[in-house]
Each structure stands twice: as C-alpha cells, then as structure tokens.
Amino acid sequence: MKTFKKELKAFKKQISDPKSNTETQGQTEDETFSFADAMQGVKPLTQDKVEPDKRVELFEKSQQVSGRNIKHSKQLAASFHFSDMYQAALPQEGPMRFCQEGESTHILKQLRRGDYSPEMTLDLHGLTREMAKAELAALIHTARKESVDCVCVMHGFGQGVLKAALPHYLVQHPHVRAFHQAPQEYGGQAALLVLINMPRQNHQR
Secondary structure, three states: OOOHHHHHHHHHOOOOOOHHHHHHHHHHHHHOOHHHHHOOOOOOOOOOOOOOOOHHHHHHHHHHHHHHHHHHHHHHHHHHHOOOOOOOOOOOOOOOOOOOOOOOOOOOOOOOHOOOOOEEEEEEEOHHHHHHHHHHHHHHHHHHOOOOOOEEEOOOOOOOOOOOOHHHHHHHHEEEEEEOOOOHHEEEEEEEEEEEEOOOOOOOO
C-alpha cells in the first residue's frame, strides 16, 4: 500500500513539474525529424524526359502545306479564265460549229452525224455568266481527267446570253478540239457537242 502511494505521488509530481519530464521530452525530440533532414546527402536525379523530335513536327507541317498546294493546283486547273471581251470568227449561217487549227474538218461531220456520243452533260440553264464559265472549266478539266473525249453542253433555246457567249468561251480553251451543234438526240439547237483533247493522246474514231 505504501509502495502504491509513493508511485502515485511521483506520477503527480511529473505532471505538475515540466522539468521532471526532460528525459521524456528528449526522447520525443530524438524520435521526430523532418523530411528535409531525411533527404540530406541525396543527389537529385537528372532530367529523363525526352523532347519531341522536331523533325516529326516539321514533316507534319510540310504534309499540310503540300496538301493545300495540291488542292490549290486542282482548283486552278478547273478555273480557266474565259474572257467576255473575246469574239471569235464563227459562222453566221448554218449550225454553230468550230474546228481548232490543225484539226481535220472531218471531225465536224462526225460530230454532226452523232458518231461521237457524249459521256458527260452540262446544263447551263439558270446560271449566270460567271457561274457558267466556272462550270464549263470544271467540265473540261474533269473530262480530261476521266479520259472522256466528248461532252454535251446544253445552253437552251432562243437568243439567250449564254447561248451567244458559249461558243466564244469554248474557242478560247486550249483543250477544245472542236464543237458542233448537237444532233437531235442530244439536244439539237439547244446544245453543243464538244470534242476534248486528251492528254498525251488523240482520240480518233
């Protein structure tokens, strides 16, 4: 009993007297340490991230530019400039017809007889002059690309603006070999059959 009282007295004294707990505090301070203290003497690792290859970026940019150039060149090829000021010497009587210099006039007879069958047809009804010129240029460009040597262009009846302007447009284009008023089955007086010059070859029938 006396021993228990003595231990209780000593415990109360430790609580009431902070100095008596110096040994315990020392142990606590020794046991606690900061992260910085723990990392003393450790050397940081060198940067191991790899920079993206600049050549890949340059290649991707060059591909984008190349794609735009190809698209632009195709647009230029299909946008031949037809002048409204140019007036060709075309026949005033008989069916509308034209044969490029150096071509045999026999192809005009073939066009008239229907020996050439158009594989593409362009209808200009309702189009303005600028729209018609753009469509006509695109037609000739596509025909050469698809190896189509004969096309039909419908301008309608009467004395319309496009009917009068169309022959003068066609004469200007370097890839038009000849044209003639279409046979009845392809539109007659309302259309023209146009013979297209193929790249690196001449279609002869």
